[in-house]
Amino acid sequence: MTDAAVDINGVEKRFGDLVAVRNLDLRIEPGEFFSIIGPSGCGKTTTLRMIAGFEDPTAGRISVGGRDMTGVRPYRRPVNTVFQSYALFPHLDVFENVAFGLREAKVGKAEVRTRVDEAVTLVQLQGRERSRPRQLSGGQQQRVALARALVNRPEVLLLDEPLGALDLKLRTDMQTQLKDLQRSVGVTFCYVTHDQGEAFSMSDRVAVMNHGLLEQVGTPEEIYHRPASSFVADFVGTANRFAGRVEGVEADRYAVAIDGIGRRTARGPAGLESGAAVLVLVRPENLVLNGSVGESGGLDANVVDTAFLGAERTVRLHSPKLGELTATARGSGEPPEQGSRVGLSWADDDAWLIPAADAAS
Amino acid sequence: MNVRRHPFAASVSLLVLLFLWLPLIVVAVNSFNQQTIMAGWGGFTTHWYGLALHDQNVRTGLETTLYIAVASALLSLAIAVSGALWWRRASPKARAVYDGLIYARIILPEVVSATALFFLFLKIHFTLGLTAIVIGHTVWNSAYAAIIVQARMAGLDPALEEAAADLGATPWRTFRRVTFAALLPAIIAAGLLAFTFSFDDVVTSVFLQGASNTPLPVVILGMIRFRITPEINAIGLLVMLFTVTLMSIAVLIYATAGSLGRSGRRGNMLDIYRGR
Amino acid sequence: MDRDQGGVAIERVAAPPPAAPRRRRIDTGRFARLALLAPTLAITLVCFIVPLGLIALYSFGSVNQVDFNVYFGWTTGNYRAFTSSLYLNTLARSVILSVSTTLACAVIGFTFAYFISRQSPRAQRLLLVAVIVPFWTSFIVRTYSWVDLLQNLGPIDRFARALGMNGHIDILYTQWSIGIGILYSYLPLMILPIYVSLERIDPALFDAAEDLGATPWRQFRRVVLPMAVPGLIAGIIIVGVPALGEYVIPEILGGGKTLMAGNILADQFLQTGNYPFGSALAVSIMAVLMVLLFTLRRAQPAADPQ
Numbered sequence: 001m002t003d004a005a006v007d008i009n010g011v012e013k014r015f016g017d018l019v020a021v022r023n024l025d026l027r028i029e030p031g032e033f034f035s036i037i038g039p040s041g042c043g044k045t046t047t048l049r050m051i052a053g054f055e056d057p058t059a060g061r062i063s064v065g066g067r068d069m070t071g072v073r074p075y076r077r078p079v080n081t082v083f084q085s086y087a088l089f090p091h092l093d094v095f096e097n098v099a100f101g102l103r104e105a106k107v108g109k110a111e112v113r114t115r116v117d118e119a120v121t122l123v124q125l126q127g128r129e130r131s132r133p134r135q136l137s138g139g140q141q142q143r144v145a146l147a148r149a150l151v152n153r154p155e156v157l158l159l160d161e162p163l164g165a166l167d168l169k170l171r172t173d174m175q176t177q178l179k180d181l182q183r184s185v186g187v188t189f190c191y192v193t194h195d196q197g198e199a200f201s202m203s204d205r206v207a208v209m210n211h212g213l214l215e216q217v218g219t220p221e222e223i224y225h226r227p228a229s230s231f232v233a234d235f236v237g238t239a240n241r242f243a244g245r246v247e248g249v250e251a252d253r254y255a256v257a258i259d260g261i262g263r264r265t266a267r268g269p270a271g272l273e274s275g276a277a278v279l280v281l282v283r284p285e286n287l288v289l290n291g292s293v294g295e296s297g298g299l300d301a302n303v304v305d306t307a308f309l310g311a312e313r314t315v316r317l318h319s320p321k322l323g324e325l326t327a328t329a330r331g332s333g334e335p336p337e338q339g340s341r342v343g344l345s346w347a348d349d350d351a352w353l354i355p356a357a358d359a360a361s
Numbered sequence: 362m363n364v365r366r367h368p369f370a371a372s373v374s375l376l377v378l379l380f381l382w383l384p385l386i387v388v389a390v391n392s393f394n395q396q397t398i399m400a401g402w403g404g405f406t407t408h409w410y411g412l413a414l415h416d417q418n419v420r421t422g423l424e425t426t427l428y429i430a431v432a433s434a435l436l437s438l439a440i441a442v443s444g445a446l447w448w449r450r451a452s453p454k455a456r457a458v459y460d461g462l463i464y465a466r467i468i469l470p471e472v473v474s475a476t477a478l479f480f481l482f483l484k485i486h487f488t489l490g491l492t493a494i495v496i497g498h499t500v501w502n503s504a505y506a507a508i509i510v511q512a513r514m515a516g517l518d519p520a521l522e523e524a525a526a527d528l529g530a531t532p533w534r535t536f537r538r539v540t541f542a543a544l545l546p547a548i549i550a551a552g553l554l555a556f557t558f559s560f561d562d563v564v565t566s567v568f569l570q571g572a573s574n575t576p577l578p579v580v581i582l583g584m585i586r587f588r589i590t591p592e593i594n595a596i597g598l599l600v601m602l603f604t605v606t607l608m609s610i611a612v613l614i615y616a617t618a619g620s621l622g623r624s625g626r627r628g629n630m631l632d633i634y635r636g637r
Numbered sequence: 638m639d640r641d642q643g644g645v646a647i648e649r650v651a652a653p654p655p656a657a658p659r660r661r662r663i664d665t666g667r668f669a670r671l672a673l674l675a676p677t678l679a680i681t682l683v684c685f686i687v688p689l690g691l692i693a694l695y696s697f698g699s700v701n702q703v704d705f706n707v708y709f710g711w712t713t714g715n716y717r718a719f720t721s722s723l724y725l726n727t728l729a730r731s732v733i734l735s736v737s738t739t740l741a742c743a744v745i746g747f748t749f750a751y752f753i754s755r756q757s758p759r760a761q762r763l764l765l766v767a768v769i770v771p772f773w774t775s776f777i778v779r780t781y782s783w784v785d786l787l788q789n790l791g792p793i794d795r796f797a798r799a800l801g802m803n804g805h806i807d808i809l810y811t812q813w814s815i816g817i818g819i820l821y822s823y824l825p826l827m828i829l830p831i832y833v834s835l836e837r838i839d840p841a842l843f844d845a846a847e848d849l850g851a852t853p854w855r856q857f858r859r860v861v862l863p864m865a866v867p868g869l870i871a872g873i874i875i876v877g878v879p880a881l882g883e884y885v886i887p888e889i890l891g892g893g894k895t896l897m898a899g900n901i902l903a904d905q906f907l908q909t910g911n912y913p914f915g916s917a918l919a920v921s922i923m924a925v926l927m928v929l930l931f932t933l934r935r936a937q938p939a940a941d942p943q
Contacts, residue, residue, distance in 0.1 A: 053526075054526075073526070074526040075526045075528075075529045075530055075531055076529075079527075081523075081527045083523070084520075087518055087521050087523065088524075089524075089542075089543070090543055091542045091545070092542075100525070100530075100538075101528035101529050104530050104534065105529055148528070367752055367755055369748075370748050370749075370751055373749060374752040374753075374764075377745060377748075377768075378764075378767055378768075380821065380824075381767075381771045381821070381824065381825075382767075382771060383786065384779050384786060384821070385774060385779070387782050387785060388782045391785065439676055440677050440680055443674070443677065444674065446673050447670055447677070450670060462681045466681070466685060468874065468875070468879065468926075470878065470881060470882020470883070470899065470922065470926075471879070472882045472883075472899040473919050473922060474688070474689075476692065476902060476903070476919055477685075477689045479906060480691055480692055480695070480912060481687065483912075496684055499684075500681075500684050503677070503680055557773065561775050563777055563884075563885050564885065567903070567907070568907065578775070578776075578777050581775075581777050581781070582777060582885070585781050585784070585889055586888075593781060594782075597775060597778030597781070597782070600774075600778060601774035601778060604773050604774060605770060605773045605774060
């Protein structure tokens with residue numbers, strides 16, 4: 001097994017009485033675009049700062065490229081950071097900002113020139129080398145910060161919510177650019193954001209954190225379609241949940257008794273035992289609305305409200321047996337009438353089980 | 362100018378401006394006035410300038426004052442910058458004490474602090490003289506310098522130093538290449554301000570001069586006491602032009618230092634009254 | 638890291654690896670920080686606090702008239718000397734003069750600051766420069782120029798007589814000339830903090846007040862005045878406190894006839910040599926100032942009235 005780009009082992013971080021990160025084990029593979037997402041205060045930024053060296057773990061160990069980084073100061077680590085506020089040096093122009101790290105490494109003048117030119121071209125800021133940060137727009141400053149970090153050819157690039165201050169259009173453009181950049185340069189990216197959509201659009205794998213704990217790590221599909229907990233399910237999208245109990249295992253599916261409905265089949269994580277309390281998760285886009293009640297095997301609901309969003313239509317429903325539900329349908333076609341009764345169904349493969357013990361989160 | 366809406370305030374303001382500028386104009390005009398008694402204009406002359414520039418007392422006074430001002434400014438800057446660096450990571454309680462001491466040094470009447478220092482030096486048998494004066498000036502000069510440097514420091518993104526470390530700079534190089542460089546406009550402005558205050562100071566200089574050469578303002582004070590010649594006006598105008606030039610440079614440097622970080626705030630000396 | 642098909646979180650390690658070794662960096666960090674504080678400590682502790690403490694201590698001492706040695710002994714004789722009418726008069730006059738000048742300064746300064754704040758940004762900058770530049774000129778020369786201006790047969794005297802006044806203005810070397818001198822020197826210091834306070838007022842507040850039925854005068858009273866209070870108080874402190882201890886202005890514009898506390902203090906130390914009495918005077922001045930400061934700070938609204 002090759003060395004991980006970043007290996008986090010049993011790391012804990014306390015600030016006085018506050019535990020910001022607990023018992024974290026994480027492995028980032030070389031060359032991947034890895035994101036850490038979670039709500040404010042979940043510990044994602046603290047984790048990033050520990051990788052960078054600005055904070056020391058209270059317990060545990062962090063390695064970069066196979067080398068233990070315990071006690072290693074930030075200026076000796078083979079990682080570079082793109083800061084949320086960009087932190088461009090106001091008294092230096094773009095060229096000197098980008099060249100900063102190279103000068104610290106005592107790189108020769110000619111090589112500095114070449115590499116800075118390379119980096120500036122990479123982020124498409126040719127011609128602005130002599131500008132001061134205050135003369136640049138937010139997006140341009142962001143790209144300078146990126147160039148400044150990448151020019152040092154770090155083993156890992158850390159990005160702390162770098163797109164937060166940009167407006168929506170610019171943000172989406174930058175997301176595409178970042179993804180392409182990472183692919184072409186091949187450097188391991190570790191990206192922190194609270195925006196699930198942003199992380200999903202760019203990342204190979206995503207880690208979800210909550211209150212200092214790692215909830216789940218996986219590809220965006222895994223996280224979305226097979227969340228490990230209620231928290232993860234809610235954080236990455238809307239979810240319909242039904243309480244139930246596992247009755248048995250059939251091939252690679254579970255048989256589950258859903259309160260108020262009866263026996264259904266669903267997929268789930270390995271290791272659930274008969275009798276375990278679970279939540280059955282069905283995403284709104286997988287909830288099928290039928291015109292006639294009879295087709296759905298007896299499940300029905302009243303349409304409370306619909307909202308037209310363009311490409312999609314959100315339908316809020318109330319079912320006497322299942323409670324409040326949300327369904328998403330295509331924008332085209334006739335909307336269901338408010339107050340009407342519709343039939344509900346879903347494919348067995350689209351139902352996913354979450355252990356109910358996690359429901360508390 | 363928006364005058365019509367506030368006629369009362371406008372007239373008061375006009376009077377205030379006249380009030381503030383009148384003495385300056387009088388000094389300037391009289392420095393060229395041949396007439397010594399206040400009987401009006403007696404004809405243009407540069408005689409007083411000649412007197413002033415050749416007066417040995419004045420020349421020694423100028424040298425002495427320049428020395429004191431430069432020394433005090435440098436010392437005050439060292440104190441202000443080191444204090445500001447400490448302040449960044451200090452606890453709120455420690456900061457409150459530090460700020461309080463700055464405030465106290467500025468507010469306390471100079472007579473009291475000069476007296477106290479005089480007394481201390483007496484008791485520990487420290488010779489009064491130029492060094493004593495420099496120390497005396499530095500007590501309050503460092504406070505003014507600290508305010509300016511601090512105000513600038515507060516506007517610096519704290520991430521700047523982390524960024525420097527992230528890019529491979531050791532703490533010393535971070536200070537040199539980032540912190541100090543970004544603070545430079547404020548340091549220069551504070552230095553010029555401290556210089557000007559020292560250059561102009563009377564009270565502390567009188568108390569602590571001992572047997573040393575007399576600084577220029579005290580020379581002027583003597584000339585005033587002993588029934589003056591209009592030479593004072595000439596000296597006065599020259600000194601005024603000098604200090605106004607210095608302060609204008611200070612303000613220009615501080616203001617044109619430009620925005621810091623993303624917020625695009627332009628530095629402004631009034632910041633000292635704001636925010637903190 | 639173990640993962641099953643569902644991508645569920647990894648197995649927890651049975652026992653976490655031993656804690657990272659405690660670093661000695663912390664000690665060097667604290668040492669460095671203390672080193673940064675050292676210069677400030679030196680100048681404030683040694684050259685500011687200690688001398689003031691010394692003065693306070695010796696205010697309870699006495700001086701031997703024969704050999705001019707200063708003895709330290711616990712006597713309150715120095716403070717009792719204040720009750721002699723000579724000193725009491727002078728001190729009272731000092732306080733009254735400072736207070737009244739400060740008040741005049743506050744009223745005039747406020748008016749001016751208000752006027753500035755109602756101008757366009759360009760005009761504001763111009764006016765501020767016009768106020769500050771005189772402040773940058775030599776303090777002693779400016780003060781001296783008032784001697785010329787205020788003396789009998791000087792320009793102001795002749796102007797007044799031209800307007801029909803009999804006799805001379807007789808202002809120089811009285812309390813009035815000192816008052817004018819103090820007003821002149823400290824006016825910019827009063828204007829600036831008030832201006833800053835006023836400038837902060839969101840113009841939308843005026844619209845809001847008007848919308849709620851307030852006339853211009855009431856707008857002024859209920860919006861402008863309250864929000865200007867912090868600046869006003871800051872200005873009163875910056876002006877009033879140093880004014881109490883003024884030395885140069887009474888010296889030049891008081892002509893040796895009219896004295897203030899600052900002059901008496903200087904005299905005790907530089908000429909008479911009665912250090913204990915001088916110390917008591919210094920302590921008294923500081924006491925008055927602290928009371929002043931305290932009451933003014935209390936009057937100041939808690940924080941930024943944003």
